Amino acid sequence: MADKSLAHLVGHIAQSDGDFSTAIPGLTVYRRSAVSEPMHCVYGLSLALTLQGGKRVTLGEEVLHYGPGQSLITTVDLPVTSYVIRASAQEPFLRLLLELDARAITQWAADMPFAPAPREAGTRAMSVVSLDDGLLASLTRLVQLLDEPALVESLAPLIRQEIVVRLLRGPHGPTLRNLVAAGSPGQHIGKVIAWMRHHFTEDISVEDLATRAHMSPSTFRAHFRNVAGMSPLQYLKNLRLQEARHLMLNSSLDAVNAAVQVGYESASQFSREYRRMFGEPPLRDIHKMRQTSIGPAQVG
Known part of the structure; x- marks a missing residue:
């Protein structure tokens, strides 16, 4: 179970449903009061922590679940499908996301001695583990720092360094080190x-x-x-389809022009692959999304 004090802090920031940036660069909190439809998005280098409720993330054919007290690390840009699977008005889904700096990870990893990892360890660029007490305390201090805005510029970088060191030393370490070795x-x-x-x-x-x-x-x-x-081609296709969806929704492009802009030569192939990924042909999918006011650029 995630620490109630950190959930309380995040709930105080996110008092209504939405995504909330903070005064600390790269720190965002999320609140949802109901389960969600599939959200297609790209997860970048980051640490995500569920504080309340539950979430499911699909990466290719792999399905990851994480609930209160569990953290998810992503080390490269990955197109995923995410769902909030447990949330209510009485107990909303609460999540904290901290973007990580590859240069800082590389610097600290180079200065820290590590035992050789098993050959199979840390290959996937995404992992879910339970949060340890030390990392939880560091994240709590980072969020508490928002109540002292005059100290954010001086202290936030130091706490972020501590978080990186604890990540490298903890269960997420093999995943992170595989990125920078x-x-x-x-x-x-x-x-x-x-x-x-x-x-x-x-x-x-x-x-x-x-x-x-x-x-x-x-x-x-x-x-x-x-x-x-x-596969590399599946990754490429996912990027193209997500960008085409974004262009149609936010730039009012039709399906043919969106397909051309993202690299498709065949409109019929684009429509076929689009429907396979999003469940509807382009025109119907965009109309449905506009009705529900959900955009693909929203972070899942």
Whole structure:
């Protein structure tokens, strides 16, 4: 069970449903008073903590659940489907999200001695573990700092450093270290994923991506699936479809133009894959989303 004092602090910030940024850069809190429809979004390098209620995240074919007191780490940008599965007006879903800095993780990991991790440990770029008392205390102090705005600029970076050190030393450590270990497959795949996030509208082949990762295509496919939970082409398709949905909803593009902008050459293929991912053809899906006022850019 998550610490009631931290849940109380977050509930005080999020007094109504929504996503609430704070005066501490990268710290956001969330409140939902009802279970949600599937939310397709991209999780970046971050630590998320459920304080009340429950959530389910689908990454490829893998399903992760996390409830009160459980934390989720994501180390590279991953397209996921998230659901709030336990929430009510009496006991709303409460969640804290802290964006992490890859440079800070790399710096501290380089200065800390670690025992060799098992070969299979820390390959997936997303993990769920129960929060330990030390990390809970650090996060609580970070949120409490919001009541002393004059101290945020001076003390928030120090508490964030402590959080990174505790993460590296704790159960999430293998997942984080796999991201930053020099020359590791995880580091190579992480760099390729970062490149794909900025170039996904281009004509990209697995062979080109494998060359960027300094791997053979077969080795690259295996390591990519281990890290991202899906194949490189599935990852690329998810990025394109999510961006097309965003363009249609927020820029009023029609399906044909949205498909072209995200890299599709065939409108029929786009419509077919769109329906497979979102459950409705583009026009019907966007109409439904506008009726419910839910946008794909919203963080899940």
